[in-house]
Amino acid sequence: MTAATTTTTTTTPATATATGGPSRWSRVRSLAAAETRLLLRNRTALVNSVVLPLLLVAAVPVLGAGEDGVALGPLLLQAAVGITLIYLTYYNLVTTYVARREDLVLQRMRTGELTGTEVLAATAAPTLLITVGQLAVVAVGVLALGEWTAPADVVLPVVGVLAGILLMVLLAAASTSFTRTPESAQITTLPIVLVNTALSGLLYPISVFPDWLATVARLLPVTPVIELVQLGLAGTTWDGETVSGGDLWAAALQPAAVLAVWLVVAGVAAARGFRWAPRR
Amino acid sequence: MQPATAPPAPRSTRTTPAIEVTDLRRSYGDFEAVRGISFEVQPGEVLALLGVNGAGKTSALEVLEGLAPAGGGTVRVLGLDPVRDRARVRRELGVLLQTSGLPGDLTVAETLRTWAGTLTAPRPVQEALAQVSLTGRADVRVRSLSGGERRRLDLALALLGRPSVVVLDEPTTGLDPESRRQVWELVQGLVADGAAVLLTTHHLEEAEVLADRVAVMRSGQVVLSGTQAEIAETQPATVRFVLDDDAPQPPVPAGVQVVSTGRRVEWQTGSLQPVLAELLAWAAQHGVVLRTLLARAGSLEQAFLAVADGAHPAVATTPEENR
Numbered sequence: 001m002t003a004a005t006t007t008t009t010t011t012t013p014a015t016a017t018a019t020g021g022p023s024r025w026s027r028v029r030s031l032a033a034a035e036t037r038l039l040l041r042n043r044t045a046l047v048n049s050v051v052l053p054l055l056l057v058a059a060v061p062v063l064g065a066g067e068d069g070v071a072l073g074p075l076l077l078q079a080a081v082g083i084t085l086i087y088l089t090y091y092n093l094v095t096t097y098v099a100r101r102e103d104l105v106l107q108r109m110r111t112g113e114l115t116g117t118e119v120l121a122a123t124a125a126p127t128l129l130i131t132v133g134q135l136a137v138v139a140v141g142v143l144a145l146g147e148w149t150a151p152a153d154v155v156l157p158v159v160g161v162l163a164g165i166l167l168m169v170l171l172a173a174a175s176t177s178f179t180r181t182p183e184s185a186q187i188t189t190l191p192i193v194l195v196n197t198a199l200s201g202l203l204y205p206i207s208v209f210p211d212w213l214a215t216v217a218r219l220l221p222v223t224p225v226i227e228l229v230q231l232g233l234a235g236t237t238w239d240g241e242t243v244s245g246g247d248l249w250a251a252a253l254q255p256a257a258v259l260a261v262w263l264v265v266a267g268v269a270a271a272r273g274f275r276w277a278p279r280r
Numbered sequence: 281m282q283p284a285t286a287p288p289a290p291r292s293t294r295t296t297p298a299i300e301v302t303d304l305r306r307s308y309g310d311f312e313a314v315r316g317i318s319f320e321v322q323p324g325e326v327l328a329l330l331g332v333n334g335a336g337k338t339s340a341l342e343v344l345e346g347l348a349p350a351g352g353g354t355v356r357v358l359g360l361d362p363v364r365d366r367a368r369v370r371r372e373l374g375v376l377l378q379t380s381g382l383p384g385d386l387t388v389a390e391t392l393r394t395w396a397g398t399l400t401a402p403r404p405v406q407e408a409l410a411q412v413s414l415t416g417r418a419d420v421r422v423r424s425l426s427g428g429e430r431r432r433l434d435l436a437l438a439l440l441g442r443p444s445v446v447v448l449d450e451p452t453t454g455l456d457p458e459s460r461r462q463v464w465e466l467v468q469g470l471v472a473d474g475a476a477v478l479l480t481t482h483h484l485e486e487a488e489v490l491a492d493r494v495a496v497m498r499s500g501q502v503v504l505s506g507t508q509a510e511i512a513e514t515q516p517a518t519v520r521f522v523l524d525d526d527a528p529q530p531p532v533p534a535g536v537q538v539v540s541t542g543r544r545v546e547w548q549t550g551s552l553q554p555v556l557a558e559l560l561a562w563a564a565q566h567g568v569v570l571r572t573l574l575a576r577a578g579s580l581e582q583a584f585l586a587v588a589d590g591a592h593p594a595v596a597t598t599p600e601e602n603r
Binding site for chain 1: 345347366367370371375377379380381382383384385386390391393394395396397398399400401434437438441
């Protein structure tokens, strides 16, 4: 029943779906490749995505952080995680999703064989690639500066960053429901961008805040990602305590739980609020 | 995911219509855009859905395309639910939206290749280009295409997966006459190959050329449906002529509704032949010349206009007429 003979990709039978034709992965990759090509052809977006976050990270030592005995390497990396998640992943994706929606591209894509989730994932692909690329560049930079220290744990930062990326995608999808044009994204993204930049502990530790504010800050979406990265890379908790072994994982419980709750909240908000076509 | 043993979509089963819509309803808040419509399209057949803007055509199609849930009633494509059996329906369904966008910075060929990469059994990109006469424009960015070229590219995407059910929402709006004719030939080719085509249009000529059957919608309801001849028959024939100044007025035959009288006479009648015979006999008897005599049977266009005006009898009998 399949007509997969016309398929030009080299999918193995194991990855092909039961309905025939290319695998899901290969189908999504086709659209993701087109999106990547589009980004490469849009110089402004490319510069904004690649250069600006790196400049921000480079400004971290200048801002005088890293004085309180915290090693510069982990500090730069956790700042890079926070800045890329907020300014690149979240902001870029709100703009991209809204632009594709208003150009009626999303609605067109949704009439094909890809599912809605696959369309959104493929559309996000170039942004996600740059996100990971940026973090890799900063990590290499830290190594080159001789500031690399052996991490206390690698699982926590990796899981934290991956969950953080997924959370940004969901928050971006949810934010499109109150963003009418790509231009207005500059304003509608401000609450999430500003609050998380100020209170996530990515530029300075949240332990400098009064207790009540620190408690609130730890419940924000990006803070737990930073906490997990800091725990893994420097082995220190949000209030500067050095932990290891079982204590390390115990300290990771709260941020992990906060992150999980945010993923659910953002997922529900995205599922309910996302529109595929402009308002008529 | 479908089990490997799932039967293929029953594309040629005689008993299953390609499209089956039963008492479909759809509302936006308090406004009921589609108010219980039913129709079928068989493989190898074209159904044209006519209606003025806002009649509910696009709202109905969106349910069929699986883009919106039905508020009531059922929609089946090849016997399957467009939402629940999405994966299987989409493999067989080609959709051209009334308005849709494509990224401007991809070339025509890149756009087709991208779309082909998402499909189960796409036709070759070269073939798709040739189908809509865009071979020479393959390397042009979509942004630089004319409106008509972009529409043709969109159509090529709709047909790229070799669909057996094709839904075209105003396929030729904005096309020049030559491209329009080309699209018509394309659609006729699809139908000859056994595809079922549902299209909306406000070009009556398009419906006349393509459609085996026509359904006319007004205010969310199908108020007229049938073959073109059947629909035309619902309309009265027209008799029109001009009399000389000194000519006497002809007697009005039975079954004639006088639209205008005096020098320029216009009648409407359900029985054209006897009325015309009576008129001609009278003219011969009295030596009257009927200048610019015209006798015309009811037409699809007339039916459409009557429905659009709300003047068609079928409309007057519809239960509720709330705005």
